Amino acid sequence: MNDQILNEISVLLKSHYHVINIETIDDDRAEAIAKEISDLIQIPFYIWSVHRGLFNYTERDVHPDTEDVFNLLSHISGSTSEGIYLLRGFKPFLDDIKVNTHLISLVDRLENDRSALFFTGKDAQLEDPLRSHVASIKLPLPSEDDFVVLLKQIYTDLKRKERIEINISKPDLDKLIMNLRGLTLFEAKKILTMIMVEDGTLTKDDIQVVIDSKKKLIEKEGLLEYYTAEESFGDIAALDGLKDWLKKRQIFVEKPDQAKKAGLIFPKGILLLGVPGTGKSLCAKAVSKEWGLPLLKMDPAKLYSKYIGETESKFNKAMEISEKMSPLILWIDEIEKAFASGGDADGGLSQRVIGSFLSWMQERKGDVFVIATANDVEKLPPEFLRKGRFDEIFFVDLPDYEARKSILDIHMKRREMALNLLNLERLAELTEGFSGAELEQVLIGALYSSFSNKTEITQEDIEEEIRSTYPLSQTFEHKIQTLREWAKTRTVSAN
Ligand SMILES: Nc1ncnc2c1ncn2[C@@H]1O[C@H](COP(=O)(O)OP(=O)(O)O)[C@@H](O)[C@H]1O
Ligand SMILES: [Mg+2]
Incomplete structure (x- = not known):
C-alpha cells in the first residue's frame, strides 16, 4: 500500500x-x-x-x-x-x-x-x-485495499485473545469496506475493532454500525449532516427537464470507468433557484437515492462562528471531508444564507468564504456533486452565478396546472386517499399560484378536518382548506415576478 x-x-x-x-x-x-x-x-x-x-x-x-x-x-x-x-x-x-x-x-x-x-x-x-x-x-487517504489489510491485521490480533467469527459474504464485506472510505486508518481501526469485539462476529449487520459510526464522526465537525434520503424521482412531480439532465449523468455512478474513458468528467454540480416550496430540496434528496451516493448536507446557517478564523477552518474542513468521502452528493441548502454578510463586523469574512467556495468548486479533487438551492437571488453574490461555476443553473417555478395535478396525485396516493371520490382537475384549477409544499399542506389540513369529523376525506374538505390558504405567491407576487424576469436570461427552466 x-x-x-x-x-x-x-x-x-x-x-x-x-x-x-x-x-x-x-x-x-x-x-x-x-x-x-x-x-x-x-x-x-x-x-x-x-x-x-x-x-x-x-x-x-x-x-x-x-x-x-x-x-x-x-x-x-x-x-x-x-x-x-x-x-x-x-x-x-x-x-x-x-x-x-x-x-x-x-x-x-x-x-x-x-x-x-x-x-x-x-x-x-x-x-x-x-x-x-x-x-x-x-499522503493519500487510505484506499480500500489498505482497509482490507487493516481488517486482516485486527482480526489476527483479536483472534489471539478471543473467539472471533467472520460471517459475512464477499459482496457485503466489500460494502462494509467501501463505507470506511474517507476515514483515517486510526478511525477505521477503532470502528473495525469495535464491531468485532462487541459480539464476537463480523456480520452483514455491521455495515449499518460502520455507517452510523461514520455519521457520528462527520457530524462531530458541526457543519455537515449525513443525510439518509428516502425520496426518489418518482416522488417528484413535473420538473422533467431537471430530472432528465440528472438521469443522463447517472452514467458516472453506474459506469464511471466508461464515462471517464469517453473523456467525460464528473459533473461539478447544479444550482436550483426558485420559489420556496417548489421541490428544490426534495430534488437534492432524490438524487442521492437515485444515484446511490451518500448525501452530505451542509447547513450554511451554522457556518458563521463568533470565533474569528473558525468559520473558514470549519468550512475548509467540511470541504475536505466531502472530498475524502467522495463520490458523494454535497447538498448546500439555501446557500444564500452562507453568504449573508454579517454586517460591518464581518470583516470581509463572507467575501473570503465565497472565495474559498468558488476556488474549491474549481480545484477540488474527488467526485463531489454539489447541489445548491437558493430562494433569494438578490442575496447571492454575482460571481456565483457566472458561467462555469456550476454545470447548470435551473430555475424552479411554481407548478402549472398539469404539475399541480400530479403533485396532488402523488401526495394523495401516499396518504391513501380515495382518488375516485375526488375531482383532481377541479382542485388543480382552484390552486393556481400554490407551491408544491402548499398543495401538500392543503391535503394535510383537510385530512385533519376529516379525522376530527371521523369521516372519509371529501372534496369539500379539501376545497375548504384551499379557500382558507393564502399562498406565498400572493403575498410576494412582485418578488416572484422579479425573480422570473431575472431567471429568464440566466437560467434553464427545470420543467
Ligand atoms: N414537484 C413536487 N412534487 C412533489 N412534491 C413536491 C413538489 N414540490 C414540492 N413538493 C412537496 O413540498 C415539500 C417541500 O418542498 P421542498 O423541496 O422543501 O421545497 P424547496 O426546497 O423548493 O423550498 C416536499 O417535501 C414535497 O412534499
Ligand atoms: Mg428547501
Missing part, C-alpha cells in the same frame, strides 16, 4: 533531504511509514513528542531531557549514529525563528549521513530559509 510513498521518500533521502513533512492528519499512518523507511534503510527509529521526549522505538528507552525542543535538536545533532526521527506535534514549533535556525544547522550537520526528521501537518507554510530544506509529501 505504501510502496509508492516509500519510493518517493527514498528518492528524497537520496537527494539529501533530511527534513520531510508528511502532509496528513493521520499521525499513526505517518508513523507507520517512517517506521517502514527505517526498516528499509536499516537505521534505528525514534519517536518524539513534547510529553515524552525522544525514545527509541525498538529498545523503548527514553532519552532524558529531550522534551525540550532545543535539547532534542542538540541531542540529534550530537548523536554519533544515524536515525529516522518522527517528531509528533512538532509543527507549531516551526513558528519559532530560533527553532528554525537550529534546525537549519542540524540539517547541515546531517549532510553526510542518512538520518532524517519527519513531521506531520497539513499545508505547512514554511518560511525561507527553512523552506528550501524541507520536502513535503502528500
